[in-house]
Amino acid sequence: MKSALFVSSAKETAPALLGSELHVTASDGHRTGGIIVETEAYDQTDEASHSYRGRTKRTGPMFAAPGTVYVYLTYGMHLCMNLSVGDEDFGAAVLLRAIEPTVGIETMWQRRFGRPIPVDYSQKQLSQLTNGPAKLTQALGITLDDNYIVVNENTRITVAPPDKKPDTLRIVQTPRIGISKAVDKPWRWYVADNAWVSRR
């Protein structure tokens, strides 16, 4: 069934996604995932957005149907994952910057650190599993082949709102991270006091 999660603008959807569960199922059956705790909004009116200069081969997914996955390579080696939002043919997406791991932590640990999870791992190590946009793609096993996947459409990627949105979910809004244009726009949101937020 079609989700209403992604039909709004990026600026509305980005904070609304906080608290939702993101799950990915690998071809070998391993399931991984966690709670979305940090997001950023981008759209084609925004100088910092990949879609600002129109549709290209790379940014096509940003102009696709709501809920379409957009994965891109950055700094020559890292992948970042977005969810396309809003009308088709309007280039907008929400960047997923951090999740709180809940499912398949052993699998994510192996992917991130290249070895099995130790019995005596620290809370700090655990927080570094998925506290950044490229870290969570590595942990979840996201690749460029995931481009154009539509979530919640019998695909390997699902996004589900929490059963009940806790009233205690405090959300902080700040400028975005790692960009050089439109640095003043406050289009980043994260869950207050969550250990997996990439930066305060």
Added chain:
DNA sequence: CCATGGATTGTCT
């Protein structure tokens, strides 16, 4: 604690 620089390659100017 904070600052800096290297890795590595597709994309767009």
Added chain:
DNA sequence: GACAATCCATGGA
């Protein structure tokens, strides 16, 4: 040919 929606290691305070 510049540079990027990042991460990690290192070195100094």
